Amino acid sequence: MSLRIKFEQTSDVAVVRCSGRLVRGEALHFLKEAVTSLSGLRVIVLDLFEVEMLDGGGLGMLVFLHKWTRAAGIQLKLVNPSSLVVEMLTRTRLTSVLHVSSIVDVVEIFCNSNASTENVDRAVA
Numbered sequence: 001m002s003l004r005i006k007f008e009q010t011s012d013v014a015v016v017r018c019s020g021r022l023v024r025g026e027a028l029h030f031l032k033e034a035v036t037s038l039s040g041l042r043v044i045v046l047d048l049f050e051v052e053m054l055d056g057g058g059l060g061m062l063v064f065l066h067k068w069t070r071a072a073g074i075q076l077k078l079v080n081p082s083s084l085v086v087e088m089l090t091r092t093r094l095t096s097v098l099h100v101s102s103i104v105d106v107v108e109i110f111c112n113s114n115a116s117t118e119n120v121d122r123a124v125a
Contacts, residue, residue, distance in 0.1 A: 003027035005034050012042040019050030024057030035065055041074050045101075049080035054088050066098055077101040 002025075006017040016035060021027060035044060046065070051058075062078070069076040078100045081089065089095045 003030060005031065007034070007038075009038070009041075012040065013045065014038050014041050014043075015045040015047060017047040017050070019052075021053040022048075022051050022058035022061070023053055023055045028057055028061045031061060032064065036068060043075045043077060044069060045077045045079055047080050048078060048085045049082055051082050051085050054085055059088060059092060059094060062098055063094065077105060079103065079105075 003018065003020045003022060006019075008015040008017075018031065022031070035046075038044065044065075046062075066076055076099070078098055079102075081100055086100075089098060089100070
């Protein structure tokens with residue numbers, strides 16, 4: 001499987017958990033459509049803990065999502081990056097553009113949102 005995405009959403013915060021390969025091709029279009037279709041949000045938390053592969057296309061998509069959320073007035077928080085993701089963000093110096101948040105930040109975000117949660121699970125082969 002190329003990419004699997006799970007959503008959890010409260011009224012104004014969505015957690016998007018990515019696992020698998022965040023690489024050029026259909027997987028990136030899948031992620032883009034999934035995130036940009038979310039509406040009425042204050043924060044999108046992108047959990048990258050289970051990302052096993054990340055290429056230039058995946059890095060480009062993270063930058064695109066950063067720009068899209070800023071233009072939409074939404075905060076984008078990257079959390080739990082796998083060691084591969086941390087290495088790629090560091091080597092490309094994208095850590096100066098993309099904000100990697102701590103678990104403490106995420107807990108604070110959820111404490112400031114409503115408790116109602118919805119789960120969605122999607123995958124692309």
